[in-house]
Amino acid sequence: MNQVQSLIESHPHWPAVESIYHKLQAHGYKAFLAGGCVRDALLGITANDLDLATDATPENVESLFSKTVNVGKSFGVMRVIVEGADIEVATFRNDGTYSDGRRPENVVFSSPEEDAERRDFTVNALFYDLTTHQVLDFVEGQKDLKARILRTVGQAERRFEEDNLRLLRAARFSAQLNFELEPASFAAVKKMAPKVKSVSGERIRDEMTKLLKTEHASRGLQVMKDSGLMNVLFPFRLRKNEWVKNPLATESWQRLALFVRGAQGTELSPVLDMLKLSSRDRRAIEDAWKIWQDPQLVLKNSLGKQLQMLAKEGVVFALRILLSEAVEKAAIELLLAEWKSWQEMLPRPFLNGEDLKGRLSGPAIGVCLDKAFEQQLERQLQSRDEALLWLKKYLERESS
Structure with missing residues (x-):
């Protein structure tokens, strides 16, 4: 068994793909593995997904399988649900005119050769025949894989004009594969960089998230800087474009937070x-950014107030990053140790508004509860009984 076949068959979705493939074949249709999964297998990497390309039309696919999802039927793209796996099954196609810099106005179902020629990069335009166990390569993608070169299929400017996101994908795949962007492709990115502004924020966010997750993200960021993409999208990164993968950043928002860390006050909000971003991610990034600008926003407070601030995930992340950089090391170590002693979550307050009903009113209620909770977090109040006794004395002082 060759390396490609072995990696494909070790994929958790292989049984589902094999089932779909055999059913398509039994009804007289061609079907090949396509795109990134073939590229990754040739590189000795297990792909995230296994995608199939076929000459069966979306209607044919719908009629053959009981569970299908129409994700882009007019473009020939369906998803088939088999054995709990969600497999993309796309019809070989030739794209029509692109007028919006994102998607073709129409597609014509075609052949594997024509399907390969409409794809973005040669290394992403490979097919694998599951019957002959052979790679089908109509664009010299295997040659570029061996040379570790990222090259557009056909004329570079045309490929980027079709979908402006491909400009950013060039940087992302340079990082993901650790490949050099071929000179003509790079020249086209540089010439057309301003067009990336037409891409929706959601697509830019998703592409940057993928780029920053790669082992060689610094390579992609350098491509962005050298080509002008960085100047168009994130000009603040021109001042400092260094990137070191941080093991503390395990979530997408955390990597984005580190990416925008160098933004100055007026630069952050437009980028976000x-x-x-989701409200949760934006809030976390903003909280982290503020702490990186001035750690004393947390550390200057009493312990009780500091612990309350740690209820914000962005604050905790920012402090952990600072600790890894030996910034305010002693203070942050003590604070995070105390936070850990609380199982990294705030306890239920001993006192609540019901305890103050008819005894205080308006803002005074919040002030009192805040003080009581602060005392609780500093372990000066160990139980509700102690808190009620504290409250009695507090009210006596307030009324005197």
Whole structure:
């Protein structure tokens, strides 16, 4: 068994793919593995997904399989659900005119050769025949794989004009594969860099998330800087474009937070606006950024207030990064140790608004509860009984 076949068959979705493939073949249709999974197998990497390309139309696919999802039927793209796996099954196609810099106005179902020629990069335009166990290469993608070169299929400017996101994908795949962007392809990215502005924030965010997750993200970021993409999208990174993968950053928002760390006050908000982040991710990134600008925003407070601030995940992440850099090391170590002693979550307050009903009113209620909770977090109040006794004395002082 060759390396490609071995890696494909070791994939958790292989049984589902094999089932789909045999059913298509039994009904007279061609079907090949396509795109990134073939590329990765040739590189000795297990792919995230196994995708199939076929001459069966979306209607044919729908009629053959009981569970299908129409994700882009007009473009020939369906998803087939088999044995709990969600497999993309796309019809060989030739794209029509692109007028919006994102998608073709129409497609014509075609052949594997024509399907390969409409793809973005040669290394992503390979097919694998599951019957003959042979790679089908119509664009010299295997040659570029061996040379570790990222090259557009056909004329570079045309490929980037079709979908402006491909400009950013060039940087991302340079990072993901650790490949050199071929000179003509790089020249086209440099010439067309301003067009990346037309790409939606969601697509830019998703592409940057993938880029920053790679082992060689610094290579992709350098491509962005050298080509002008960085100047268009993230000009603040021109001041300092260093990137070292940080093991503390395990979530996408954390990597994005580190990416925008060098933004100055007026630069951050427009970038976060553009990226169309979820409210949770945006809040966490903003909280982390503020702490990186001034750790004393946390550390100057009483222990009780510091612990309350750690309820924000962005604050905790920022402090852990600072600790890894030996910034305010002693203070942060003590604080994070105390936070850990609370199982890294705030306890239920001993006192609540019901305890103050008819005894305080308005803002005074919040002030009192805040003080009581602060005392609780500093372990000066160990139980509700102690808190009620504290409250009695507090009210006596307030009324005197």
